[in-house]
Amino acid sequence: MGPLVLQAPLAGVTDRTFRRLVRRWAGDTLLFTDMVAASRLEDDRSHRKLAGLGDDGGPVGVQLFDHRPSAMAEAARRAEDLGAAAIDINMGCPVPKVARRGGGSALLRDPELAARIVAAVAAAVTVPVSVKARLGWCEGSADPVRLALLLQNAGARRLTFHGRTRRQGYGGQADWAAIGAVKRAVTIPLIANGDIGTAADARRCLALSGADGVMVGRATLGAPWTVGRLQAQLDGHPDPGDPSPRTRLLLAREHLELLLQEHGAHGLLIARRHLGWALAGLPGTAALRATLLQTPEAATALDLLARAAADAEDGPQGSTAGQP
Ligand SMILES: Cc1cc2nc3c(=O)[nH]c(=O)nc-3n(C[C@H](O)[C@H](O)[C@H](O)COP(=O)(O)O)c2cc1C
Known part of the structure; x- marks a missing residue:
């Protein structure tokens, strides 16, 4: 097996129908729901994004966002009850609706709170807890190594870093070397994300970052075979190519x-x-x-x-x- 290739959660895209298609090429890989507000799970156990977890023949993690440790712990517990194979905590979403309330990328400005959230969630569930973050809030203040160490010590079992700050949005290039600095500091698996669309991109990113795997987002839009195709290539198999x-x-x-x-x-x-x-x-x-x-x-x-x-x-x- 080569380095892991993961499908990135994409709001409004990676619903259960899309995940079912991804799995056709990617087998029993761990997939994620797109982000779910913890508050939605507080009042509504049957949130539609959590319907049929595991129905598609493989593990599905639930990605949650909020800034309140207790709400996140409760939501994680409910997600686990509903069949979540893992819990991922969103610390990267730049959308104002999410960040203004202190969730998503706003947690990059408060690493101590971010760590308290991870600790609360890890204590609430038995499934692995991971975090998906950006490098920091803005170039001047970004300290992804410190953040990563706090998250690891709080109980995160895997980290994914998108190689951009919140301020960068999707501009410029993902900084894979900065992800490498995080990789050298932590002992838990680290996944690199940002601007990976081909196996060649993935190999360059892995060489620069030393990461344990890659996560692919925008390149999968309209192309649910991408994760499976890249995984086959990184596993050393011939390139299956795009479908006809x-x-x-x-x-x-x-x-x-x-x-x-x-x-x-x-x-x-x-x-x-x-x-x-x-x-x-x-x-x-x-x-x-x-x-x-x-x-x-x-x-x-x-x-x-x-x-x-x-x-x-x-x-x-x-x-x-x-x-x-
Ligand atoms: C339409 C869209 C929706 C996204 N929704 C989420 C989300 O729900 N949760 C999350 O952690 N990241 C989300 N992201 C960020 C991606 O998972 C990924 O980190 C980002 O697109 C960079 O990777 P890429 O260059 O491979 O696209 C979203 C990105 C896009 C373009």
């Missing part, structure tokens, strides 16, 4: 079908962004994409995708290029 255009169109269609089964007619609205990403990577589908993003009829969308798939190449993408 036909398979990708059938997959997009299946994704829509699954969302319709789960959410009824609203599934079409949820599917639109996934379809947009899925088709953005396929040459010659601009007109289809524009129609799909507008049609109010799920049946039309399903039909258009089936027809496009029937007309599409079935070989590996690009394999017919240059043939007579």
Whole structure:
């Protein structure tokens, strides 16, 4: 086995339907829900993001955010009751709605509180507790090594660092070398995250950071096979490549079908962004994409995708290029 490749939690994307597709290529890898407000679990045990944990044939961790240790502990306990295989604590989300209330990336400014949260959660559950953080709040104040040591001492069993500060948002380049400084300081597994889309990226990041694995986010949008593909490559297997255009169109269609089964007619609205990403990577589908993003009829969308798939190449993408 090579270094671990993990699917990043992505709000509004990595729901149970998407995770089911990811698993098709990535087997029994640990997947995560996207972030869930601890307060939602306080009043509502059946929060929809926690429905069917473990239904997809592999372990699913629940990612929680809040700034109150006791609320986080209680939410973690409930998540464990509902089948969470792990609890991940979000300390990276820059969205003002989350950070303004002291959760997500705001915890980067208060490492002591961050550590108290980890300690409270670790004491509340038997499953492993991990943290996903950024390097710090802003360049001047960032001290990811100190933060990481506090989190480790508080009971975190694994850390993931996105190599940017909160202030950087998604600008510039993820600093994989800064993740390396954290790796050298801690004894628990450290996962590097940020700007990894290919096995070559992953290898460069691992060489620079010395991390135990990588986590892939935006590169998986519309491409749920990415984690499995990268894991195969890092395990030393031949590159399985991207699925053929036909398979990708059938997959997009299946994704829509699954969302319709789960959410009824609203599934079409949820599917639109996934379809947009899925088709953005396929040459010659601009007109289809524009129609799909507008049609109010799920049946039309399903039909258009089936027809496009029937007309599409079935070989590996690009394999017919240059043939007579
Ligand atoms: C649309 C979107 C939603 C995200 N939602 C979450 C989330 O719920 N929890 C979290 O820890 N990070 C979230 N992130 C951050 C990603 O997990 C990841 O750290 C970041 O995108 C950097 O990795 P990448 O360069 O591979 O995308 C989100 C990112 C994006 C683009």
